[in-house]
Amino acid sequence: MQVRIIATVIVVVVMFLVVIIIVAVLFFRRRGSDECNKKQPSDCDTLEYRNGEVTTPLFTAVGASSRTYIDPHTYEDPNQAVREFAREIDASCITIEAILGGGEFGDVCRGKLKLPPDGCRTEIDVAIKTLKPGSSDKARNDFLTEASIMGQFEHPNVIFLQGVVTKSNPVMIITEYMENGSLDTFLRANDGKFQVIQLVGMLRGIASGMQYLSEMNYVHRDLAARNVLVNAQLVCKIADFGLSREIESTTEGAYTTRGGKIPVRWTAPEAIAFRKFTSASDVWSFGIVCWEVMSYGERPYWNWSNQDVIKSIEKGYRLPAPMDCPEAIYQLMLDCWQKERTHRPTFASIVKTLDKLIRCPDTLRKIAQNRTGNPLAPDAPDMTQFNSVEEWLNSIKMARYLENFERAGITSMDAVVRVTVKELTALGITLVGHQKKIMNSVQAMRAQITANLSEGFLV
Numbered sequence: 001m002q003v004r005i006i007a008t009v010i011v012v013v014v015m016f017l018v019v020i021i022i023v024a025v026l027f028f029r030r031r032g033s034d035e036c037n038k039k040q041p042s043d044c045d046t047l048e049y050r051n052g053e054v055t056t057p058l059f060t061a062v063g064a065s066s067r068t069y070i071d072p073h074t075y076e077d078p079n080q081a082v083r084e085f086a087r088e089i090d091a092s093c094i095t096i097e098a099i100l101g102g103g104e105f106g107d108v109c110r111g112k113l114k115l116p117p118d119g120c121r122t123e124i125d126v127a128i129k130t131l132k133p134g135s136s137d138k139a140r141n142d143f144l145t146e147a148s149i150m151g152q153f154e155h156p157n158v159i160f161l162q163g164v165v166t167k168s169n170p171v172m173i174i175t176e177y178m179e180n181g182s183l184d185t186f187l188r189a190n191d192g193k194f195q196v197i198q199l200v201g202m203l204r205g206i207a208s209g210m211q212y213l214s215e216m217n218y219v220h221r222d223l224a225a226r227n228v229l230v231n232a233q234l235v236c237k238i239a240d241f242g243l244s245r246e247i248e249s250t251t252e253g254a255y256t257t258r259g260g261k262i263p264v265r266w267t268a269p270e271a272i273a274f275r276k277f278t279s280a281s282d283v284w285s286f287g288i289v290c291w292e293v294m295s296y297g298e299r300p301y302w303n304w305s306n307q308d309v310i311k312s313i314e315k316g317y318r319l320p321a322p323m324d325c326p327e328a329i330y331q332l333m334l335d336c337w338q339k340e341r342t343h344r345p346t347f348a349s350i351v352k353t354l355d356k357l358i359r360c361p362d363t364l365r366k367i368a369q370n371r372t373g374n375p376l377a378p379d380a381p382d383m384t385q386f387n388s389v390e391e392w393l394n395s396i397k398m399a400r401y402l403e404n405f406e407r408a409g410i411t412s413m414d415a416v417v418r419v420t421v422k423e424l425t426a427l428g429i430t431l432v433g434h435q436k437k438i439m440n441s442v443q444a445m446r447a448q449i450t451a452n453l454s455e456g457f458l459v
Contacts (some may be wrong), residue, residue: 015176023217062397069218072148075303078141079166085151086144087163089113089174094165096128100181105143106130106170112164113174125177126162130170140171149241152316153216157209159239178229178237186230188297196326196364198234199293201331204354205236210286211347213238214279221277223285224266264309270341272310280341286350287336288319294329295322304451311450316420317443330368350452369433383445385453386413396441404428417445 056412093114105134109128118316131143150161150173165172180186183202190232206228213220220238262272268284270276288300300319301309318337323328332353338344345353355365386392389411393399404427410416419442424435 028163049397051288065265067216069149069152069213069216070143072208078144078148082144082164082166084148086147086161087151088167089163089165089166089172091165091172094126094128094172094174100127103129105135105139106132110177117186127175129173129175131172133170143171143173146241150175153213153218154252155209155212156235157205157237158212159237175239176237177233178239179232180230182226183228183230183236184225184292184297186297187225187293192290196324197358197361200326200329200354200357200364202234202236203290204236204358206289207286207347207350207354209236209238210282211351214282214347219277219279220282220285221271221290222263222266223282224263225289225297228289237385264306268341269310269313269339276341278341279347280344283344283347283350284341286347287295287333290329290333290336291319293300294325298322303369308447308451312443312447315446315450317447320440325365326364326366328363382448383441384413384448389413389416392416392441395398396437398434399436401427401429401434401438413445417442417449 070081070085072078072085075081093116094111094187095114096109096111098110100110102108107130109130111126111128112123113126115124116124129143131140135143144164144166147161150159154160159178160176162174162176164174210220210223219236220241222240223238225294228236228239229239230236262275264272266285266288268276268281271284291300292298301312304312316335316339321327323331332345332350335345336350381395383392386395388403389405390399392413393405405411405416408423408427410419410427419438421435421439424438429435429438
């Protein structure tokens with residue numbers, strides 16, 4: 001009898017504890033849900049908020065880093081991707097005020113967007129891309145693909161998509177308005193007007209936006225100053241989410257392969273040769289953007305042909321430092337232009353490097369030396385005219401190393417053209433400044449030889 005009593009008491013106590021635990025769990029879950037409902041949209045990771053309205057989740061939100069770009073081309077119905085990633089805007093809330101220019105699919109305009117839920121009373125400036133009337137279904141889908149891509153991103157250095165108009169004509173993509181337009185045009189119009197620290201700040205913003213995109217597993221494939229927009233506060237934001245590069249037909253300096261057109265001057269060697277586009281190839285493009293920014297919008301590789309650019313890069317030629325470019329920034333460019341893509345820095349490390357430079361402005365005082373101009377310019381010295389190594393070394397005031405070259409068996413100009421930085425170190429030329437001076441001359445010689453050989457059969 002005592003055993004049965006004790007057993008009964010134990011069972012009752014256990015059941016009582018289980019009931020208490022269940023009630024506590026339900027209470028705290030309910031409380032947590034209420035708190036999330038009271039928070040701002042950015043605090044509730046599992047829901048997507050657009051103008052105060054909760055829509056279906058775009059991502060499984062374990063954390064910000066878990067968000068991954070979804071290629072709209074994987075959708076059987078392209079309209080489904082647009083519905084999922086872009087907010088539909090009523091055309092009556094949009095006013096077009098001015099046409100800024102023409103795009104591949106239609107006009108690019110400036111206008112106003114009246115925002116609900118204030119009864120369309122609050123207006124903001126927006127940029128409006130319109131689709132040409134009578135465009136094919138393919139053109140419409142290609143046009144809206146950019147919105148499906150852009151709608152997945154939210155970062156201060158990436159252009160923000162307000163929404164789309166698809167239920168009336170013309171079909172439109174609505175984005176935030178960037179007062180100063182494209183970065184290359186803006187820099188050319190303000191040549192020499194900014195301090196170095198301001199230019200580095202612009203580069204830091206671009207690198208931060210690219211870090212975000214790379215962490216989303218998105219490869220831009222056309223990062224260039226023309227595809228970066230600048231607002232009134234000089235904040236740079238990455239734009240032109242390229243649709244597919246296969247449909248690009250107006251990109252200046254595009255190089256056609258079986259896979260489509262490639263903007264050669266901004267594209268990594270492996271992407272040109274094998275169409276191998278990765279975040280590392282975007283890093284190469286970022287190096288070119290750095291050069292564009294520090295040269296105030298100068299055209300990379302000047303007036304070279306695409307074939308000359310490709311061949312020169314393959315032979316080791318790299319753009320020289322722009323005028324008054326800090327050595328630290330030029331070194332960053334050279335790091336981005338490593339031939340082996342695994343040797344290039346990541347965007348995360350680039351952001352850290354630029355942050356350090358901005359925090360310590362004195363590190364930007366040292367200017368990159370031995371700046372060389374365009375070796376193919378009409379007034380450039382002819383580096384192919386030398387008949388001997390001695391004559392060449394004398395011309396660049398490096399005759400002190402003649403014995404070093406002779407001991408290594410480098411006794412002809414053909415051998416000089418094949419010299420690498422690693423070989424210079426083995427020759428006993430260890431001063432970085434002297435190495436740069438010699439290699440700048442060698443690279444100019446390579447470019448001129450390539451140009452001379454290509455004359456007559458390059459179109």
